[in-house]
Amino acid sequence: MNTHTTEVRSTFAVWRRRESYLFRFDLALEESVTTRERRSILREIRDNIEVDAAARGIDAALDSLGSPRALARSFAEDGRSNRPSWVRSIYWFTGLLLLWWTLAFTFTAGMLSALMDNGAESAESYFLGLLVSAFNRDSGIGIGWEASSVVAYIPLMFMVIAAIIAGRLWRVLTRRR
Template identity: 85%
Template sequence: MNTQTTETQSTFGVWRRRESYLFRLDLWLEERVSLRERRSILREIRDNIKADAAIRGIDTALDSLGSPRALARSFAEDGRGNRPSWNRAIYWFTGLLVLWWTLAFVYTAGMLSALISSGAESAESYFLGLPVSAFNRESGIGIGWEASSAVAYIPLMVMVVAAIIAGRLWRVRIGRR
């Protein structure tokens, strides 16, 4: 066995691989077991990976566990798959929110760029129904959005619906019966 495998591989690299695996396992376990059980399982798996990685290397240690999804299924064989996935809901909501902000900002910055190059003082437009304005005056430049209409809340509603669907949050109600 090559003793340099575990010694020369960066500690950060080993930590990153282990924690990435545990993070994915945690996401799959979230839907299947309670928080207390999940923490216990993750603690045990983390200790086992550390011990196995010290002997055989991180690649072999993680390969021997299989995919995080399959491992999560083995811990929840009692059929309790009716739990909502709060993390997945938060990730979808946040991802769509960042995408929306990015698209709106790029659109508005493009408007401002067109104003600057054309020499016009101000312009107004709509981005997916949201009133957008840009100005280029001697006092300064600026961009703005107006959220006075109900149309402005459509992206927020889409993000909430996506979070509910991705996280299966309706199962909170089913679980209480």
């Protein structure tokens, strides 16, 4: 009789749990240590998780490590937590860019839908400073965007500023002094 009480999971589920934990740990660790140190620490933690998960199960292995942020703090050296977070800034920029594209495409699709409903051939409008044109003709349908003024670049400037603030990128300049 097998008295082993560890829950048997699929290999994918174990991999997903481990990699999710390591991803969050890596994000928290990025602000504290150099890239070389971070890779070494991640390799060590990954090996430890694999060994512990084989013996006790993935849930017990991850529970014994605690939260990824607390584990990352234990590896931090004094005075090094002021490093810029490049990954966080990329996530913020990409997230805001995807949000802007989604809103712009939704606006444009709404314009095109209105054209099709009322039978007009073409229309132009502005979305956050961006000239949006749509047409519905017998030959086909289409949309177009034109950035003809500085106002159209305000969302891009907003995304860059959000990335700088989220990633604390000004620390690159202050660290070199």
